[in-house]
Amino acid sequence: xxxxxxxxxxxxxxxxxxxxxxxxxxxxxxxxxxxxxxxxxxxxxxxxxxxxxxxxxxxxxxxxxxxxxxxxxxxxxxxxxxxxxxxxxxxxxxxxxxxxxxxxxxxxxxxxxxxxxxxxxxxxxxxxxxxxxxxxxxxxxxxxxxxxxxxxxxxxxxxxxxxxxxxxxxxxxxxxxxxxxxxxxxxxxxxxxxxxxxxxxxxxxxxxxxxxxxxxxxxxxxxxxxxxxxxxxxxxxxxxxxxxxxxxxxxxxxxxxxxxxxxxxxxxxxxxxxxxxxxxxxxxxxxxxxxxxxxxxxxxxxxxxxxxxxxxxxxxxxxxxxxxxxxxxxxxxxxxxxxxxxxxxxxxxxxxxxxxxxxxxxxxxxxxxxxxxxxxxxxxxxxxxxxxxxxxxxxxxxxxxxxxxxxxxxxxxxxxxxxxxxxxxxxxxxxxxxxxxxxxxxxxxxxxxxxxxxxxxxxxxxxxxxxxxxxxxxxxxxxxxxxxxxxxxxxxxxxxxxxxxxxxxxxxxxxxxxxxxxxxxxxxxxxxxxxxxxxxxxxxxxxxxx
Numbered sequence: 208x209x210x211x212x213x214x215x216x217x218x219x220x221x222x223x224x225x226x227x228x229x230x231x232x233x234x235x236x237x238x239x240x241x242x243x244x245x246x247x248x249x250x251x252x253x254x255x256x257x258x259x260x261x262x263x264x265x266x267x268x269x270x271x272x273x274x275x276x277x278x279x280x281x282x283x284x285x286x287x288x289x290x291x292x293x294x295x296x297x298x299x300x301x302x303x304x305x306x307x308x309x310x311x312x313x314x315x316x317x318x319x320x321x322x323x324x325x326x327x328x329x330x331x332x333x334x335x336x337x338x339x340x341x342x343x344x345x346x347x348x349x350x351x352x353x354x355x356x357x358x359x360x361x362x363x364x365x366x367x368x369x370x371x372x373x374x375x376x377x378x379x380x381x382x383x384x385x386x387x388x389x390x391x392x393x394x395x396x397x398x399x400x401x402x403x404x405x406x407x408x409x410x411x412x413x414x415x416x417x418x419x420x421x422x423x424x425x426x427x428x429x430x431x432x433x434x435x436x437x438x439x440x441x442x443x444x445x446x447x448x449x450x451x452x453x454x455x456x457x458x459x460x461x462x463x464x465x466x467x468x469x470x471x472x473x474x475x476x477x478x479x480x481x482x483x484x485x486x487x488x489x490x491x492x493x494x495x496x497x498x499x500x501x502x503x504x505x506x507x508x509x510x511x512x513x514x515x516x517x518x519x520x521x522x523x524x525x526x527x528x529x530x531x532x533x534x535x536x537x538x539x540x541x542x543x544x545x546x547x548x549x550x551x552x553x554x555x556x557x558x559x560x561x562x563x564x565x566x567x568x569x570x571x572x573x574x575x576x577x578x579x580x581x582x583x584x585x586x587x588x589x590x591x592x593x594x595x596x597x598x599x600x601x602x603x604x605x606x607x608x609x610x611x612x613x614x615x616x617x618x619x620x621x622x623x624x625x626x627x628x629x630x631x632x633x634x635x636x637x638x639x640x641x642x643x644x645x646x647x648x649x650x651x652x653x654x655x656x657x658x659x660x661x662x663x664x665x666x667x668x669x670x671x672x673x674x675x676x677x678x679x680x681x682x683x684x685x686x687x688x689x690x691x692x693x694x695x696x697x698x699x700x701x702x703x704x705x706x707x708x709x710x711x712x713x714x715x716x717x718x719x720x721x722x723x724x725x726x727x728x729x730x731x732x733x734x735x736x737x738x739x740x741x742x743x744x745x746x747x748x749x750x751x752x753x
Contacts, residue, residue, distance in 0.1 A: 264302025268295040268310075272317075285323050286626040292317045293617055300665040301657075307665055308606040311613025324620065332619040333612040336571030337464045343574025344454040345603035347540060348392040350533040350581050350595050352400060357388050359523055359530070361401060365408075365516045372513065374412065374433050374504040379495050381405065382440040386448030386491060390455045391537070393604060394445040395707040402715060404519070405441050409434045409717070411515050412506070433504035434717040439726055440498055442712035446663075446697050447490045453479045453570070457610070458667035462693025465618040465671045469627075470686055476570060477548020478751045486694070486741050493733045501726050528586040532594040535584065540577025543568050614668030621672045631676025643683050643743070650674040650692040651738045655731055658699030663706055667696035687743050694742060698734050700727030 272295035280287055292314050299310030319326045351357045361384045364370070370380045381401075389397040412433055449456030453463055453476055463474050547565040554560050581594040621627040640646045650670065658666035670692045678685035699705035701724045703713035709727075712718050745751075 260302050261304050264299055264304030267302065268298040268304065271295055271298050282629060283625065285624045286629055288321050289318065289323050289620055289624050289626050290630075292321065292323070293621075296613075296617070297669055300669065306606065308609040308613070311610050311617075311668075315613050315616055318616075318620065323624065328623075329616060329620070332615045335464060335612075335615055336569055337460050337615070338608060338612060339571030340454060340574045341457070341460060341608050342603070343540070343571070343576075343578040344391070345393070345608075346578035346581065346595065346600050347533075347537055347574075348396060349599055349603055351392055351537065352396055353599060354527070354529045354533050354594065355523060356530050356533050356537075357392060357397070357400060358404070359520075359526070360384070360388065361404060362516055362520045362523065366513070366520060370513075372508060374507055375499060377408065378433075378436050378440050378499065378504070381408075381437060382444035382491065382495060385441050385444035386451070386487065389445040389448035390451040391541070394449045394456055395604075395711070397445050397448075398441055398708040398711045401441055402438075402711060405437050406715065406717070407515065407519075409437060415506075431505060431717075432502045433506070435719070435722050435726075436498045436502035436504060438712045438715055438717045439502070439723065440494070442706070442708040443494055443498070443700055443727075443730060444491070445708045446700070446706060447487055447494060450483050450490075450694055450697055451480060451487050452476065452483070454574075456697050457664040458693055458696040461614050461664065461667045462671050462689065462696065464615050465667075465675070466686060466689045466693070468615075468619060469622065469675045469689070470684075472686060473565075474751060475548045475551070475565070476544040477551070478749060480545075481548075481749045482742075482745045482751050483694075485745060486737060489737060489741065490734060493737070494730060497729045497733065498726060501729065502722065529594045532584045532586055533581065536577050536580035536594070539580060540573060543573040543577070544570055610664055610668065614664075617668070618672045621676075627672060627676040628679070629676075630673060631678070631680035634673070634677045635680035638677075640677060641681050641683075643687060644739075646674070646678050646681060646683055646688045647691045647743060648735075648739045649677075650688040651695040651735050654692040654695035655698045655735055658696050659701055659705050659731075663696045663699055666699070667693055670696060687746055690746065691738050691742050694738050695735065698731055700730050700734075702727070 272291045275291035275294055276288060278287075282290070295317075296310055296314035299305060299313065300307055303310075305313070315329060318324065318329050323329070364380055364384045365377075367380070370376050385397060385401060388401075409431070413431060446456070450459065453459050453474070459479070463479070467473055547561065547568055550558075550561045550564050578600075582596075584593060586592050586594055621630070634640070638649070640649055653674075654666050654670045657670060671689050674688045674692045675685040678688045700709065703710045703720070703723070705727070709723065713720065713723060
């Protein structure tokens with residue numbers, strides 16, 4: 208453990224105040240490391256709920272499947288078998304008796320064992336180009352985290368003039384940092400990386416309040432409203448920023464893959480960004496207003512943060528060769544992702560040049576080639592060292608890749624077996640959804656509700672294949688409703704189980720569960736309204752999917 212002498216302190220604080228500031232830091236940093244929900248210190252009631260939820264899934268999933276298979280339904284045998292297995296997988300995704308990716312693998316195995324389709328046909332969609340987009344993007348993100356590129360960017364923004372003097376500006380700037388980083392780096396990794404920085408900033412603010420006599424000597428620094436606003440901005444900002452690009456969040460790639468397979472309409476990287484950028488900007492403004500109104504900071508003017516950030520930037524030193532290499536690989540990849548969209552704007556989507564470029568600069572191929580630069584460009588030629596080695600690459604989020612693969616398999620089989628059409632016709636008759644507006648609203652609300660109880664990745668894998676056939680049955684273009692479900696799957700802000708970043712924020716000890724529920728509920732409502740009203744408008748303006 209570092210000595211107290213290494214602790215930064217607010218300007219003007221006497222040496223004798225260091226121990227007080229260190230006590231505050233210890234109180235805030237004790238839970239700063241990332242832990243999954245199952246590893247957190249839960250209350251007895253929360254622990255009983257989690258244990259019961261997982262135990263329930265062990266018997267409920269096979270029971271639901273068995274009961275459905277025995278029902279005398281007027282369906283083709285392959286459709287009924289696939290539907291029964293899919294229901295069991297959905298139960299496993301919601302209750303998590305096994306890790307969510309493993310639940311998908313169990314379902315894929317059951318598809319083959321029960322004879323829905325042969326193994327080769329079942330596993331064929333796993334070779335989707337989107338799988339390689341995932342892998343390449345995750346490797347690039349791993350390099351950014353390993354070499355501190357993301358942290359350097361965060362401190363650069365926080366050091367801008369005036370940011371460190373106001374709690375309002377500090378919280379908004381921290382949210383902006385999170386949004387930008389999570390557009391290209393895993394939402395979970397972004398939050399886990401920035402959480403210690405957020406707690407360090409909160410330490411400075413808490414000590415200042417204590418020195419000014421604005422709080423009691425024995426106050427709990429983990430219960431400051433400014434702390435709740437800062438940490439929730441970190442968690443929620445990552446979800447908002449993750450919508451900005453196709454690679455920003457797993458639900459984006461899952462939903463896009465399912466939409467492209469069902470409709471035949473390709474969504475380029477540039478088209479996605481043009482559509483998502485205005486929505487993300489409005490969402491961010493709403494997020495800032497909601498959090499600052501519901502968790503109004505105890506103080507507006509602050510001192511010491513600028514000095515803290517300056518000290519952290521100095522400790523990073525100058526940019527090294529590995530950081531520069533990572534930035535080169537990242538810049539090349541993003542440029543090639545966007546380039547086909549630029550060509551489309553200049554030459555038109557009907558030109559032969561655009562068709563050649565878009566075919567050869569496939570996003571999955573670009574992603575793995577960009578990631579390969581991290582293993583080719585030397586950081587130390589004498590030692591033959593590069594920015595990453597294979598041990599680094601092996602630590603990427605393979606669970607999400609497996610989950611995407613199983614999700615796309617189920618989506619493909621829903622169409623191939625005709626089950627998607629059966630579901631769509633039945634839901635159309637039962638719900639009476641006949642217009643684009645109502646189907647889009649249903650898609651957004653359903654995705655948000657499901658994402659509150661299970662992962663947003665699983666929510667996209669479940670909801671998008673349901674929405675597409677409903678729209679088709681109603682003779683409505685399924686593009687907008689399916690895209691709405693994809694966007695809404697990244698919501699779910701009320702509970703720690705909704706997203707990994709929520710779990711990290713709750714595990715920090717700074718955000719009470721009641722505060723998360725109140726703030727998350729408000730943002731769920733505003734977010735749903737924005738998606739229902741704003742997404743169709745942006746699709747019409749950008750011509751995406753047309």
